[in-house]
Amino acid sequence: MINETDMAALRMQLADRLRRRKPGGNKAVAAGEEPRPRSVLVCGAGGCASGGGRQLYAALRDELLRRGLAGQVELVPTGCLGLCAEGPVLAVAPEGVVYSRVGVADVWEIVEDHLLAGKPVERLLAGYIAPEEGLYSAETRRITARWGIINPERLEEAVAAGSYRALAAAVLRKESVELVRLADEFLPGFGPADGVVATLNEPAPGVYLRSTLAESDPHSLLEGLALAAIAVNAPLAVLHVPAEYTLAAERLRLALRAAVEAGFLGDGLFGGEISLRVELCVGEEDFLQKDDSALLEALGGRRAAPAPADPIDPIDPAASGCGVLGGLRVRIASPESLVRLAFAASSRLAAAEEPSAEEETVLLALSGRLLRPRLCEASAAMTLRELIEQMGGGLPEGDELQAVQFGGPTGGLLRPDQLEVPLNAAGLRAWREGMGAPVLTAIGSDENLLDALRSVYRYLGRHSCGQCSVCRIGLARVEERLGAAGEEPDAEAVRQLAALGKQLREASRCGFGRAAARPLLTYLAHFCRVEVE
Known part of the structure; x- marks a missing residue:
């Protein structure tokens, strides 16, 4: 822990370093001497930027200049706001209003109604950045705490944060x-x-x-x-x-x-x-x-x-x-x-006070048949079911959850009755680390689970390095057997698939081949009606 005197000296050192930099940026903001002006924060992360975010930023800049508001409203290209499937996304501070699916044609209305008249544009409203009932209330934001808050291209704002x-x-x-x-x-x-x-x-x-x-x-x-x-x-x-x-x-x-x-x-x-x-x-x-x-x-x-x-x-x-x-x-x-x-x-x-114990969190992606696919940071104590319902918004009306794959392409498949397990459980930790990934994919009742498994093994088969015949040939054989299985594998197909999965898990040369057995083996164990010996 650092005392107040040392903290003051540290702030002076950082401020002095910033003053020596080339001109540019708001150093008064970095030093904490001035509050940030009213801001429109446009998500500049990859998904939003490539989906029209760059054009949106340019249109907002031009509209603010045309109306003489450039000195009153700061336009900030910021980091991810989490709603990657609903981009382009922007937020208006300090109100904390978040708009999603914003297009260039919406710029005039946002400036006219919200920035000038103070009335949020309801049809574009995704929610609010609020501590208790906002868009991120279910999250435990630690490493994502600055996402959508600072301009990632300005050192001064990073230092201030x-x-x-x-x-x-x-x-x-x-x-x-x-x-x-x-x-x-x-x-x-x-x-x-x-x-x-x-x-x-x-x-x-x-x-x-x-x-x-x-x-x-x-x-x-x-x-x-x-x-x-x-x-x-x-x-x-x-x-x-x-x-x-x-x-x-x-x-x-x-x-x-x-x-x-x-x-x-x-x-x-x-x-x-x-x-x-x-x-x-x-x-x-x-x-x-x-x-x-x-x-x-x-x-x-x-x-x-x-x-x-x-x-x-x-x-x-x-x-x-x-x-x-x-x-x-x-x-x-x-x-x-x-x-x-x-x-x-x-x-x-670098804390002036004794820090409190930090809750473990997991940065993960929610995808598949969810109302709100997104990137989020969740408490490691949350269960998979809570992630789906609280973070992902559940499934669309009329659709039911058939299965969940957790851990990316090498992750395991779980039934809906197996979701009361927290992220910090040893099994799930192993699935998301190593050759796994912190990704949850929801599979709806109208999707063909076997087709989803076939897609997984097409991907895995094309990413085998080929050094090991067990992995190279084994993944090709799994893809062949799944392709020939029709709507559901029969007893002989199940026996062959189980043997292939066991061989991949136990004899592959590297962690990739061994982890690649996991989707197949969990499908056979959790979803196959034919008993696996």
Whole structure:
């Protein structure tokens, strides 16, 4: 814990660093000297931006200029507001009004009725940002606390929200013991290394958790990366960004340049003796790079092929986390873990008061037949049923839940009567980590569950690296058997599928092949009418 005197000194240090930067940005806001003006926050995350958000931002800018309101209303390209399936999304502060499915044609009405007359546009209203009954009332926002609040392209706003305080405290006050303890808590298995590596490769197809994390709050990710590097005495940190994520790459470049100019990263952090080189590596996206060894192979310029799995517990994510890159021993961490480290360190290293115990949360995506598919941060104590009903809004009227797949393409299938299980249960934790993903997909009663399973194995079969015949041929055989099963597999098909699933789970060379057995085996165990021997 930091005392009030040290906290005041830390704020002065941050403010001084910001003053030395090139002109630009509202430094009075960063220093807490002025409140932010009335703002229209337009979601600039990938989904909204590509779905018309850029045109919406331009139309709002032009309308505010035409009406002479540019000096009274601040237009902010901000991070994800969570309603990814309802974009483009914008919020009006300080009222906390959130509009969804906003088009260029709606701009005049929003400016005329809301900004000038003070009347929200009901037909576009998605809800309110309110602590108790708002859009996010069911969430436990920790690492997403700044999403949709700050302008992710401005260092000043990130600092005003708390970014880099923990890093400054760790460097200037040499809080090495507490930082190592925090790193061990949030990054299990971390130890001395020459570098730290993280990747924005998404944990599942069609999910944009990590890219949105970088787009919405890039400075928290960079601070977490720096804290992890300092904790293991590493002078190098590498962040891999798939080339497809152009907005995430752009914002990380801006954030890194601003942080280096301010002296927060680079040579002599905060004027001290510690230096840290942070490199952004833009490469290809590959599901296999969820495996740490495959990621390091790709970063080394080779084919992304996983190394053999740990013979004791091949799918346990704690068995991975380290490797060699360019002759250097490196530690590997997920972006989510790094941001958690940054927020935890901020509350424990740079807090003027004793921090309260933090509730464990899970950043996850809700998809499928839900009224409100979204990205959200939920308490790890929430059950799958509560996620579906409270976060996802349930299913459309007249539709019933047939099944849930949790854990991305390698996740397991559950019946509706099996959903009273919390996210922090050991089984679900294993499903969403390793080669799994924090993704919940709701499957409605009018969908063909076997068709959904066929789609899963088409995807998995095309992402096998091919090194291991058990995985390469086994996944092809599963796809063939499922394709020939018709509406429901008969006894012989069930016997063959069960044998294939067992072989994948027990004999595949790496964690990918072993985890790939999970959807099939849980389908046979939970949904198949023919008894599996």
